[in-house]
Amino acid sequence: MKRISIDPITRLEGHGKIDIFLNEEGDVANAYLQIPELRGFEQFCVGRPAEDMPNLTARICGVCPEAHHMAATKALDGVFHVDPPPTAKKLRELLYSIFYATDHTTHFYALGGPDFVVGPEAPKEQRNILGVVAKVGMDVAKHVLKMRHDGHALIQMMGGRRVHPNWGLPGGVSKGISEEQRTEIEARGREAIEFAQFSLKVFDDIVLANSDYVKLITGDIYVHKTHNMGMVDAKNCTNFYDGKIRVTSPSGKEIHKYDAAQYRDYVAERVEPWSYLKFPYLKKIGWKGFVDGEDSGVYKATPLSRCNAADNMATPLAAAAYKRMYETLGGKPINHTLATHWARLVELLYATERWVELATDPQITGKEYRVLPTETPTEGVGCVEAPRGTLTHHYTTDERGILTKVNLIVGTTNNNAPICMSVKKAAQGLIKKGVVREGLLNMVEMAFRAYDPCFGCATHSLPGQMPLEVTIRGPEGEVVERLAHYTE
Amino acid sequence: MKTLLLGLGNPIVTDDSVGLKVAAVLKERLAGRTDVEVSEDYWGGLRLMERLAGYDRAIVIDAICTGSPPGTLHRLTPDDIGTQRSASAHDVNLATALEFGRTAGVSLPANSRIILVGIEAENVLDFGEHCTPAVDAAIPRAVEMVLDALKGLEIGG
Numbered sequence: 139m140k141r142i143s144i145d146p147i148t149r150l151e152g153h154g155k156i157d158i159f160l161n162e163e164g165d166v167a168n169a170y171l172q173i174p175e176l177r178g179f180e181q182f183c184v185g186r187p188a189e190d191m192p193n194l195t196a197r198i199c200g201v202c203p204e205a206h207h208m209a210a211t212k213a214l215d216g217v218f219h220v221d222p223p224p225t226a227k228k229l230r231e232l233l234y235s236i237f238y239a240t241d242h243t244t245h246f247y248a249l250g251g252p253d254f255v256v257g258p259e260a261p262k263e264q265r266n267i268l269g270v271v272a273k274v275g276m277d278v279a280k281h282v283l284k285m286r287h288d289g290h291a292l293i294q295m296m297g298g299r300r301v302h303p304n305w306g307l308p309g310g311v312s313k314g315i316s317e318e319q320r321t322e323i324e325a326r327g328r329e330a331i332e333f334a335q336f337s338l339k340v341f342d343d344i345v346l347a348n349s350d351y352v353k354l355i356t357g358d359i360y361v362h363k364t365h366n367m368g369m370v371d372a373k374n375c376t377n378f379y380d381g382k383i384r385v386t387s388p389s390g391k392e393i394h395k396y397d398a399a400q401y402r403d404y405v406a407e408r409v410e411p412w413s414y415l416k417f418p419y420l421k422k423i424g425w426k427g428f429v430d431g432e433d434s435g436v437y438k439a440t441p442l443s444r445c446n447a448a449d450n451m452a453t454p455l456a457a458a459a460y461k462r463m464y465e466t467l468g469g470k471p472i473n474h475t476l477a478t479h480w481a482r483l484v485e486l487l488y489a490t491e492r493w494v495e496l497a498t499d500p501q502i503t504g505k506e507y508r509v510l511p512t513e514t515p516t517e518g519v520g521c522v523e524a525p526r527g528t529l530t531h532h533y534t535t536d537e538r539g540i541l542t543k544v545n546l547i548v549g550t551t552n553n554n555a556p557i558c559m560s561v562k563k564a565a566q567g568l569i570k571k572g573v574v575r576e577g578l579l580n581m582v583e584m585a586f587r588a589y590d591p592c593f594g595c596a597t598h599s600l601p602g603q604m605p606l607e608v609t610i611r612g613p614e615g616e617v618v619e620r621l622a623h624y625t626e
Numbered sequence: 627m628k629t630l631l632l633g634l635g636n637p638i639v640t641d642d643s644v645g646l647k648v649a650a651v652l653k654e655r656l657a658g659r660t661d662v663e664v665s666e667d668y669w670g671g672l673r674l675m676e677r678l679a680g681y682d683r684a685i686v687i688d689a690i691c692t693g694s695p696p697g698t699l700h701r702l703t704p705d706d707i708g709t710q711r712s713a714s715a716h717d718v719n720l721a722t723a724l725e726f727g728r729t730a731g732v733s734l735p736a737n738s739r740i741i742l743v744g745i746e747a748e749n750v751l752d753f754g755e756h757c758t759p760a761v762d763a764a765i766p767r768a769v770e771m772v773l774d775a776l777k778g779l780e781i782g783g
Contacts, residue, residue, distance in 0.1 A: 182638065182753035197638050197668075248672060267726050279730035286676065 156582065158565045158610045164572025169562035171586065183544045188217050188515060188535045192306040195531065195546070204237040204293065205524035205549070206531070208379065211306025213531040216399065216518020217539070218308040218511035225504035226310035231379040232323070232496040233296050233305070234522065238378055238489035239330050240289030241525045242441075242482050245590050246337060247282045250479045253584050254345045258354060265580070274340055285333055288326045295319060310508030320503050327494040331455070334487040338459055341483055346466070355476040356467065359567030360585060363388035363430040363473045364556055365420060365437035368444030369523045370395075375452035376444050376488065378523040384447045385420065387432050390471045394422070398521030401530050405547065406435075408555075417555045418547060428559050436559070439527030439552035440589055442481040446471035451484065453491035459484045475560050478588040515539040524549035526590050550591045560585040574610065629779065630681040631656070631772060633666045634674070634688040640754040641696070641747035641761045645687040648745070648768045655769065662776070675723035679732050683739040683779045685772055689761075690744030697764035699771050700744035704737045739782070741775045743768060 161167040179198060183191070192210040196203035208230060215222060222230075245251075248267045256269035264272070271279045296315060297305040305311050315323070345351045354360070370384045371377040383401070385394040394404055407416040408425050419425045419435035426434045437443070451457045463480055464470050472481075496502060517534045526549035534543035564585040568575045575581075611617055633649025636642045646666050653664045667677055670688075678684050690700055704721045720742075727734050745768050748758040756762070 177751055178753045194638065197636055244672065266722055268722065268729065271726070271729055276729065279726060283676070283727070283730050283732065286672065290676075 156561055156609070158562075158569070160569070160572065160610065160612050162613050164570075166562065166566040166569050169558070169565045171558050171561050179546070180544045184541050186541055188214060188533055188539045188541050189308065191531070191533065191541075191544075193304060198546075198548075202237075202241060202524050202526070202549070204234065204297075205522055205529050207297075207306055208234055209520045209522045209524075209529045209531040211308070211311075211520065212380075212522065213518045213520030213533050214306070214308035216520060217515045217533055217535055218518070219513040219516070220309035220509055220511045222310040223504075223506045223509055225314065225501050226507045227380070228496050228499055228502050229296070229311050229314060229507060230306065232493065232502065233293060234379050235489045235493040235496065236289050236292050236296075236323075236327075238525060239334070239486055239493060240286055240293075242486040242489065243282060243285045243289075243333070243337070245525070246479065246482060246486070247278070249590065250482070250587055253580075253587065254351055254479060255340065257351075258580060258584060273344070278340075281333055281336070285330060288330070292323055292326060295322075307508060308511050312508070314505060314507040315503055317503055320497055324494060324497040327490060327497050330490040330493060331487070334483070334490045335455065337486060338483050341480060345480075355474050355480075359564050359581075360475045360560070360588075361473050362438070362475055362556055362559060362563070364434065364559075365393070365423075366443035366446035366471060367437050367439040367528055367552065368447035369521070369528065370448050371452060373452070374449040376448040376450075376485070376523075377452070378489070380522075383521065383528060385437060386447045386471065388430065388471070388473065389432065390446070394420070398530060399519040401519065401521070401532075401547070407547075415554045416551060418552050419555065428555055428562070430559070436555045437552065438556045439549065440478050440481070441485045441525075442472060442475075442478040443527075444523060445481045445484060451488045453488050453495065456484055456488035456491055459487050475556075475585060475588045478590075482590075526550045527552040550589070553589045553591070557586045557589050557591060560588075569610070627661060627682045628680070629662045629683040629685070629776065630678065631662060631664045631685045631776070632674075632677065632687065633664075634668065634670065634686060635666075636668060638753050638755055640749040640752050641745075641757050642689050642750045643755065644689050644745045644747065644757050644761050644765065644768070647757065647762075647765055648687045648743075648772065651765065651769045652772060655773070670720060672723045672726070674720055675727045675732070675734065678724075678734055678740070679727070681735055684735050685741045685743060685775050685779070687743045687745070687768065687772060689747040689750055691747055691750065692744075694746045695760070696746050696748035696758060697760035698746040699764060699768055700742075700746065701771060701775065702742040702744060704740050704742070706742075739779060741779065743772055743775065 157170050158166055159168045183194065191214065192207045195206040195210045198206055247270055251270050252265045252267065255273055256265050260269065298312065365388060366386050368384060369377050369381045371381045374384065382395050383398055384392060387393050396404055404421055405418050406421040407418045409416055420437055423435040445460060451460045463484055464472065467474065467477055514537050515535045520531045522529050529549050530547040532545040533541055535541050561582055564582045568578045568581055609617055631649065631652055633645040635645040637646055649664055649666045656662050656664055692700065704724055724734055724737065745761060745764050748761055
């Protein structure tokens with residue numbers, strides 16, 4: 139097969155690009171996803187004070203600034219050798235739970251939901267958030283916006299600034315909450331639990347009650363048997379803010395459980411000549427290519443992987459939803475990529491329950507929300523579960539606290555290899571002997587939309603979203619067909 | 627009648643910061659105007675729609691990538707960029723977000739009262755606090771374009 143080198147993507151094109159290569163028989167030999175990625179962050183940071191990082195890193199990404207803020211703040215705890223007091227840890231986790239609930243809501247209704255709620259076969263002009271509203275009812279639009287509004291308002295109240303919190307400090311946070319604020323947070327949290335339950339019911343009524351959708355979710359073209367990664371607490375329940383990183387095998391066995399600071403012993407990154415992206419893999423197993431299985435170092439870090447890597451959810455309603463998901467889909471682990479949407483809703487319920495748990499914790503209004511660092515700064519690793527996967531920040535400084543080295547593994551990056559594999563497998567299922575089945579573009583999009591990929595690009599830039607273009611190439615690299623979901 | 631002038635961008639991604647830099651100049655030029663608010667933000671899609679809630683008119687200033695020479699100015703409306711109706715890989719676009727907001731009863735300016743001023747960018751992939759020269763040189767012209775657009779909106783009611 140002729141080798142095609144793909145030009146670096148630019149924002150001029152402004153969209154993700156998938157190249158599918160056909161062999162002599164007209165079947166799919168390979169499929170690659172190319173996406174824009176911001177460059178040079180490490181160089182940008184070196185030479186700056188480490189305390190700038192929670193605010194600087196929150197600017198990397200227009201999608202999950204709170205996750206970067208939190209990972210950076212935790213990394214600073216390490217750099218300055220301080221252990222935050224319990225109130226500070228709880229406040230951080232509370233803000234983070236509110237952020238999670240807001241983010242997962244948006245993904246389900248605006249981004250992932252249209253595939254299922256409206257339906258994968260629906261005309262593309264209906265397959266968007268407006269289509270979801272048309273199907274579920276006008277009220278859902280109000281609920282979604284209220285959920286987003288409450289989340290953003292509470293984050294601003296706690297974090298001091300809308301959008302990019304200005305809050306995390308080594309050893310704690312810059313301010314606590316009053317009893318009045320706590321009451322407000324609790325009240326909004328209780329409403330959020332109801333909304334999360336409603337969302338799971340929407341999934342039940344519309345998706346699970348439809349045998350075609352269930353067939354699609356459990357269908358072979360969306361199955362991948364990779365390792366799973368997720369953060370767990372002392373009881374091996376999912377935790378977004380803190381805990382150990384646990385990795386389970388495609389058959390569900392625990393193979394690693396480690397402190398985030400040890401990530402370099404467990405995760406390595408592979409560079410491929412055709413992509414700017416790095417492909418992380420499990421170091422102790424090694425890179426065996428873009429393949430499934432116990433012997434392959436490929437792992438996923440998604441809502442579904444977090445469920446797979448944990449033993450349970452730590453809150454009662456979410457634990458029941460978790461149990462039901464596994465019972466319905468045939469036990470653990472679940473290897474159906476599209477079930478990630480369901481797992482995201484289970485996590486949404488957990489985030490809202492945890493929100494209320496923390497808002498009603500007696501220590502949450504405590505005044506001890508920071509300890510001052512006194513030791514010489516050196517090095518620290520901060521890790522949280524971002525909505526899109528395990529997020530790791532690693533900083534090294536000189537004795538003045540000036541950054542000398544910065545390394546980040548961001549949520550989506552963990553999933554670069556499985557996303558490529560999912561895209562390839564979907565394409566293989568849909569292209570046979572040179573015949574491209576109708577609906578290819580959306581079916582391929584669905585394969586990677588389940589991962590809720592965030593490509594660190596400034597996603598707000600006009601025209602404001604990332605359409606996808608698929609190019610199908612013959613054995614000589616010639617373009618057979620080009621499919622795109624956008625108009626100009 | 628309340629008008630919002632909103633610079634969008636990422637302050638640490640080279641030309642992507644241009645919308646914020648234009649907004650900074652506008653803040654000085656329009657100091658003292660109580661009917662016009664100049665602000666900045668970092669988001670498109672749903673969050674941008676939410677930001678426009680409650681205003682009668684809005685001008686959004688942002689970097690844009692269309693293939694024109696860097697520094698070229700574009701004056702658009704949400705309808706100009708709103709033709710995509712498919713599910714996207716990430717956020718929804720502004721036109722869809724506006725329609726969604728109106729469906730939910732959010733008070734938003736009419737599309738005809740939302741103007742987008744786009745400054746053609748050269749580099750939106752590298753981290754850096756300064757714009758490239760051609761984009762930097764376009765800032766005064768972009769400011770004038772926004773002030774012109776503001777006059778037009780005010781005459782239009």
